[in-house]
Amino acid sequence: MKWKSIVKTAVCSWSDEDECFVVKSSLFPRIIGTDESARGAWTMFRSMLDDAFDDIGQDRVAGYKKGRPARGGVNVHLQCRAETRDALAGLAAEFEVSQGDVLDFLMHFYENCKQYMPTEEAEYKLLSQVAVPYPGMPQERAAAPQPVESTFGIGYPAAAVACPSVAEPHASQSFALDCPNEAEKEKIKKSNKTRT
Amino acid sequence: MAKKRKPQKPNKLSGMDEHDFLGLLKEMGFKSNQTRKNEYQIRTESGELVGSFGVYHQKGTKSFVKPCYVKELWKAYEEIQEEGTAEEEKGEAGEIQDVEEIQEKGGDKK
Numbered sequence: 001m002k003w004k005s006i007v008k009t010a011v012c013s014w015s016d017e018d019e020c021f022v023v024k025s026s027l028f029p030r031i032i033g034t035d036e037s038a039r040g041a042w043t044m045f046r047s048m049l050d051d052a053f054d055d056i057g058q059d060r061v062a063g064y065k066k067g068r069p070a071r072g073g074v075n076v077h078l079q080c081r082a083e084t085r086d087a088l089a090g091l092a093a094e095f096e097v098s099q100g101d102v103l104d105f106l107m108h109f110y111e112n113c114k115q116y117m118p119t120e121e122a123e124y125k126l127l128s129q130v131a132v133p134y135p136g137m138p139q140e141r142a143a144a145p146q147p148v149e150s151t152f153g154i155g156y157p158a159a160a161v162a163c164p165s166v167a168e169p170h171a172s173q174s175f176a177l178d179c180p181n182e183a184e185k186e187k188i189k190k191s192n193k194t195r196t
Numbered sequence: 197m198a199k200k201r202k203p204q205k206p207n208k209l210s211g212m213d214e215h216d217f218l219g220l221l222k223e224m225g226f227k228s229n230q231t232r233k234n235e236y237q238i239r240t241e242s243g244e245l246v247g248s249f250g251v252y253h254q255k256g257t258k259s260f261v262k263p264c265y266v267k268e269l270w271k272a273y274e275e276i277q278e279e280g281t282a283e284e285e286k287g288e289a290g291e292i293q294d295v296e297e298i299q300e301k302g303g304d305k306k
Contacts (some may be wrong), residue, residue: 032249048231053239062272
């Protein structure tokens with residue numbers, strides 16, 4: 001096990017249960033850095049790894065066997081897209097680990113980062129901002145500005161004001177084109193403020 | 197010699213105070229040594245590395261060990277136990293094989 005491989009497969013994420021940031025590598029999960037700040041958790045992880053690396057490098061780790069199969073690994077035969085296979089091989093070369101270790105890392109990464117992925121609730125919230133009706137949407141929200149047609153196709157004027165980062169590039173342009181006057185613009189801004 | 201007590205799996209694998217955590221380590225047959233301020237290394241009695249953990253000192257409260265360390269420690273304990281059992285079985289199987297080989301050789305001579 002290489003020092004570089006352990007660091008490259010480490011992931012930092014917020015843990016609600018631990019009430020701190022946790023840094024852990026899928027390659028050697030028995031070293032965990034924890035702190036109230038992400039930087040602090042990384043620092044702790046690195047210093048612990050430095051202290052323990054002599055033992056890890058020389059395979060003086062309880063419960064770990066030298067060579068393959070390591071850590072009770074199991075065989076998996078699966079079919080995936082050709083690009084995925086190539087990407088797995090690429091990551092394995094970059095991290096200097098086996099492709100199985102890359103899969104372990106990807107699962108570890110997903111487990112730790114899924115809290116930041118859009119949920120159904122978050123998607124509904126976004127939809128309410130652009131005023132596309134969804135089942136169970138409150139009446140006043142359904143009455144908010146509707147998508148408008150412009151020379152750039154369908155635009156969402158409200159979205160351009162509410163969340164410019166997620167609005168499509170043409171949305172802000174359609175906002176400028178489709179709002180006939182300043183009063184209308186103010187009205188949309190106000191309605192967005194009350195929603196957010 | 198009195199048989200060593202098997203450690204009980206912590207109920208919720210939640211965080212625990214430093215005293216309880218060190219007690220659990222002792223029951224598992226591990227020992228800890230401080231490497232830096234708030235950082236400890238866990239080793240087996242034979243000196244093999246098990247892992248590293250951190251301790252939190254908050255004003256007015258007991259030193260606290262985060263749940264993630266307790267979970268990982270228990271996982272490590274189970275892995276070490278499994279490996280020990282597998283090696284024991286392998287050893288026993290080897291002994292039986294040796295006996296069978298000797299008997300077969302003995303049979304051939306006759």
